[in-house]
Amino acid sequence: MLRFERLNEASWALLFLDPACERELGLGASDLCSLTGAPYASLMEPDARYRLHEDIQQQLLAGPHYRVTYTLHTPNGSRRLLELGETFKQHGRQLLRGYLLAIEAPPQRAEPPASDDEQHLFQRAVEQSSSAFMLVDRDGLVEYVNPSFTAITLYSADEVRGRRLSELPALENLSDILFDSQFGLAEHNSWQGEFRSRRKNLEPYWGQLSISKVHDDAGKLTHYIGIYEDITETKLAQQRIERLAYTDNLTRLGNRPAFIRSLEQRFAHGGDKPFSLLLVDIDNFKRINDSLGHQTGDKLLVSLAKRLRNSLGANGSLARFASNEFAVLLDDTDLASGQAFATQILHMLDKPLFVDNQLISITGSVGLACAPLHGEDPQTLMKHAGLALHKAKANGKHQAQVFTEALNAEAHYKLFVENNLRRALTQNELEVFYQPKLCLKSGQLRGLEALLRWNHPDKGMIRPDQFISVAEETGLIIPIGKWVVRQACRMSRQLAALGLGELQVAINLSPKQFSDPDLVGSIASILHEEQLSARLLELELTESLLLDATEDTRHQLTRLKNLGLTLAMDDFGTGYSSLSYLKKFPIDVIKIDRSFIKDIPDSQDDMEITSAVIAMAHNLKLTVVAEGIESAAQLAFLRRHHCDVGQGYLFDQPIAGRVLIDSLRRYPCRK
Template sequence: MTEQALSDGGDRITCLLTPDTGREVVAPPVVKLQVWLWLGMALAIVALLGVLLGLLYQQAQRQARSDVSNLSLVLEARLSSSFRDTHAALHGIATGQSLEKLQDIFRQVDVGAHGVITLRRTESPQVVLRVPKVDNHMASYPPDAIDRRLSEGIQEGTLISRSRVDGVKRLYGFKKVGEFPLVLVIGLAAEDYLLSWKYTVIASSAVCSVLYLLIIGLTLRLQANRIRRQQILDELRDSAFHDELTGLPNRRYLLERVNQAINQCGRGQRLTLLYFDVDNFKTINDSLGHVAGDTILQRLAQRLAAVKPLVDTVARLSGDEFLVLVDDDDRVRLAQRVEHILQVMQQPLEQAGYTLSISASVGIAVHPAHGHDFGSLLKAADTALTQAKRNGRNTWVFYEAAMGERELRFLYVQTELRQAFEQNELQVFYQPQIDLGTGTVIGAEALLRWSHPGLGSIAPGEFVPVAESSGLILPISRWLLSKVCHQAVAWQTAGFGELSVAMNCSAVQFRQGDLVNEVRRSLHESGLKPHLLELELTESILIEDSEGVLETIQGLKALGVRMSIDDFGTGYSSMAYLKRLAVDKLKIDQSFVRGMLSNPQDAAIVQAVITLGHSFDMKVIAEGVESFDLLDALVVRGCDEAQGYYYAKAVSPSDFAVYMEDRIASSFAAEQWV
């Protein structure tokens, strides 16, 4: 688990990058805020009590000084008015002449239940008068702190000391009584002056506690709001940077990660982008349902995330496409890693009662050779991925510059093809088909031709796949179907007889189009008899979706249209499927026909197809017949029909009409000669 700092809204957030999906999780604080707040409250209350006690002590000091000062003045005035000198005063007090009066004065001073007032001599530790009175209060006691202060010349002050009479600890205020050799001492017990303030202390503590609780509550509320806000921001960031279905990082996250890695490349960072696309996922999704498809994607994401020790980042781009970032650029090691990942993905997967083996195609782009930013790397990897699919899927391909050129041409052809179709620049050429038994023309195959003003003649093998991938194949096929039906009727009108016309059907028409209704409409609009229209299917269409193809073929057969399998022998048709389809004709691929004179295997394949077709009561036609020797070999083997340069190449409708007129004229001349 690695730590990464992110910035969001000005706050620095520490995130942890989990090893399973790369999802970032905000790290919780080590100590909760509530603990600090409650601890702070306790410390604040203790501090408050300390402050209050200090204030009480200061107040008690002031009271003691004030009381002893006032009482000292009263005592000095009384003694001065009663006695002529200090010695007479001491004698009078000692003999009890004024003792009762002084006690009355002392009792008027409130010193609390445990406070005392004493009158002591300055020259000896002898108590002259004490209120409250105790036994032997006139006795002498050892010197105490007050005596030591007096001996130091300090005539008034406050201090805390323990009484030498009753042992109680008090706050004492003392002052010398004028010129008399007497010192007046007032002692306040702590429990008395604290008792007088206890309600103030309690009330103050309660008010402060309530205020502090309010502050704590407000702080916690604000903190809760901040945490909730941060959680919302984290959730928004998580949804913005992660895929909802799989939990993997998404394209936006990977964009930031790639840019970060590219910036580090100058410090030795290496970078490769792997573009994974699950093979035939649409078929799986359509067969098992979207819920099962989502589950499969989630499990594939888990498998990809599990290989993170081999890669840096795994992300889901969209649909069944995943991107993997690798911190390496060595082709050998990259190939080994990709092979390992593909093996992990292909491990059996149980879903909806089926055991599936999922494969993928991979395009590989390396920085900086194939791109200097995320966009160019992704484009290069996508181009390589397309080539991997063309190579048969379940494989990987490194990007090459030539691929980019092919993709650019593909895009250019796609744009130009759309314009050519809209401007009616596409042409239909026709190649005659001959009955080998009679030597007569029985029909023609319609072939699309496109002559581009800049690129020249573009072969159907190039622009038809472009049309299929762009969706143009559907409108082009509808236009072609209408064109050939009307052309066949025109040949009849011209006196060429009932010539059949054959045209290729695209797999897209079976998957997305409404072929049966389109054929019905074209037959009706042109007036062509259904049996004169022949639709050619490839073997790849037959194995793609057998039930759907069978239903469409049955609908076409119900119209009376004839069906044939084009390029038979190059695909994977099964005998059982041929029986179910009940097509009318098999067409032998020209690669076998051209090699049959020099390659015994090609000759054997041609013979096998002819025998197979006849066993299913089908006609067999051979294409690519370019010489008399090939024609003779086909006739010997029992082939029914043929087409090729030996008879004629594909020509325009007007040239085809000339060809037919020449054939008719030659036939008529031969009949006249006979």
């Protein structure tokens, strides 16, 4: 007896065939199970499969079961088969399943075998089948079981014959399948599925069961026929695979798929009670791996996972969501309670961990979203918790952030910017504006600062502070930065050719541009291609770049300086350790931030700071540029203290490159 599943088509395409077929038919199951080429049907007599297929369809019109006989021509010779099957649906498609009973020798005549021969054959096949077979009357009394039933359940035929399944301690669930309406057999003629039962010795096992009703000629239910196989080993293997698939190997916590599955179940069965999702990210974890090694980093994560797990009560679950990110699900927790727990997590993370004989201090960031307030499905809640976490990290890390609709709007705007910015780079929507820089002593035009603008076809002019951060996050800042360098070089050369003198153009460099290993080479190539002297290009550097400068960054700055470029420190005085940068890096120019200029002459503190910065810079042989000059009083103060260069709305606002030449003709230029 060979179990099979196949398509209900004339192709006879097998989806499954008992591996024992190789002994019976001389061909392996893998050779016969194929959706193309019809290998099984090719063993039949010509035209037989079409005639038999029509016969099966006619039988299925009267009920879910059918029986046909046919001959297969196999490597082992011709085999006469009796196919007993039923129809069922899977994923919306009608399939057939059942058993093949082989006759050792085909009959000499085309007529089917006599009924007695078929019954004898069927009885012999059932007795020898590796599948358990049982016949139960309509009241649940067992009338017959085959030897395989005994092998699986350890109950002999005499122990079960004439008894109800419900009376046998290890088999009561089979009785439930027969008579409990939830299994569907009460409403339908057949049922197929997995079930968990126990052997006579109470050892648990799993079975794959196919059970059907038997009716007499009058249509009255008389019996149930059940056929099943012991699939315990397969089931245990599946469970092992599932544990591996849903468990994080390092921390032994659930992994991301496991947590998502748990969250989906929570939404499906949680009712109306609120619950909170917290995403916990370890700040600057890469530094720990880089400085202490990945092995120590892994041990730190294991210790941290234990600490987080111990902090949870019975209503909380924990998973490792990503490399250094954990997810916490708190049942029956409203927003206020979720915020309190987020604060508790931050305090817990502040406590050092003892790993590899050393204390390691860490901090974390937390994003919080509460259901149903912030999401009524798993995807929305996870997205909103992720947005909150991203905001917490963007705001400086070491804090908790609750989701708000403003974060959603910000995320949509960032997506809009990213999608449109890629197009802007190729559709000439980007434009460089230039703000004049004047020598404060002579009033002559000293140079220009290049300022990027985005002229969006629908949104109009977009300022850099509205799109540069997205360009940095997406890496678009690198090609955009190269484009700005080229435009600035071309403008400087064009102005010189028109007799406006050699004007140095300053451009801002983002820290992200230093992640480009070709930064120095690309600037050198642009200078060469545009035929511009390196002394006419100034690079303005942010304090964040200098604060986080690596050896590679220092090397890049030295190479840029060696090209002959001028290096300026932008927004001087706004950071924590600006003075130390003047010693560490080859800086030529400092730019006093506009925040120190705007309240002059009303703020005595700002005047003292500004005059001190100018004096210090001159003692260090540095050029000083003042930004944001808007009044004559500010200009007079800066001139009194011998500030070198100034820029601001008092002189000119940023000017579009397309009209720059005409605008600059009113300035006296250096000869």
